């Protein structure tokens with residue numbers, strides 16, 4: 001690591017952020033860059049990534065962008081190769097890309113279930129698989145997986161989504177144990193409701209009407225998560241924040 005200072009605790013680090021084109025991922029990329037990390041931002045919406053890259057660079061940060069569908073293993077491998085060629089070996093991998101669709105199980109929205117499993121589960125394992133060998137060989141690295149408070153408690157109206165986040169929790173916990181002694185940290189971020197566009201893909205309006213509680217209180221902003229992730233990855237080497245449950249004050253699980 002080089003260039004570490006109080007204002008740039010991540011100086012010398014390279015981070016990859018999936019799902020960086022909007023919401024939480026966008027904010028994580030901005031916060032990591034302003035803490036000094038060089039960030040490789042990834043998603044499918046290149047126009048939004050271009051806009052984010054410009055914003056990061058305008059603020060003095062360093063960013064590269066790569067178009068990537070996280071469900072396609074080869075694209076995630078290429079994302080990490082691109083980051084390493086253009087920015088350097090990846091120190092921090094943020095597997096953030098995800099989708100959420102309210103569905104009543106009894107309405108059998110099975111295409112929505114499949115998509116949720118593909119993006120939220122395979123997106124995370126593809127991300128882990130793309131960085132793990134390099135991190136192990138360097139004896140350092142931090143994998144940050146975006147879970148949810150729905151990874152700790154099943155939410156009605158979000159059964160399959162909750163299942164995918166339990167998957168993220170299980171994989172992360174087991175991986176964390178396997179990585180003991182190898183210099184690699186594995187963290188799950190567990191947000192409650194955050195003000196993003198994640199709900200736009202919901203088509204089961206019966207489920208959303210019945211179970212969406214995000215209007216009931218002041219919910220989190222993406223910046224709250226960007227700050228939290230930066231805190232998690234800025235800890236001294238011997239400190240591992242393995243889980244971070246961050247919720248609206250008025251909506252605990």
Ligand SMILES: NC(=O)C1=CN([C@@H]2O[C@H](COP(=O)(O)OP(=O)(O)OC[C@H]3O[C@@H](n4cnc5c(N)ncnc54)[C@H](OP(=O)(O)O)[C@@H]3O)[C@@H](O)[C@H]2O)C=CC1
Pocket residue numbers: 018019020021022023024025042043044045046068069070071096097098099100119146147148149190191192193194195196197198199
């Ligand atoms: N908002 C909330 O209340 C909470 C969200 N989370 C989690 O946070 C993460 C981000 O969600 P949020 O910011 O709210 O949602 P957004 O809908 O704002 O952002 C989702 C991001 O994921 C990307 N994405 C979706 N599908 C794919 C794909 N197949 N390949 C690559 N990228 C993809 C989108 O980019 P593009 O479409 O350009 O590819 C976008 O950048 C998710 O994992 C979500 O489960 C966790 C707890 C609470």
Ligand SMILES: CC(=O)[C@H](N)C(=O)O
Pocket residue numbers: 100147148149150155158191192193194198
């Ligand atoms: C179900 C939740 O609490 C959360 N809004 C999420 O999107 O994961």
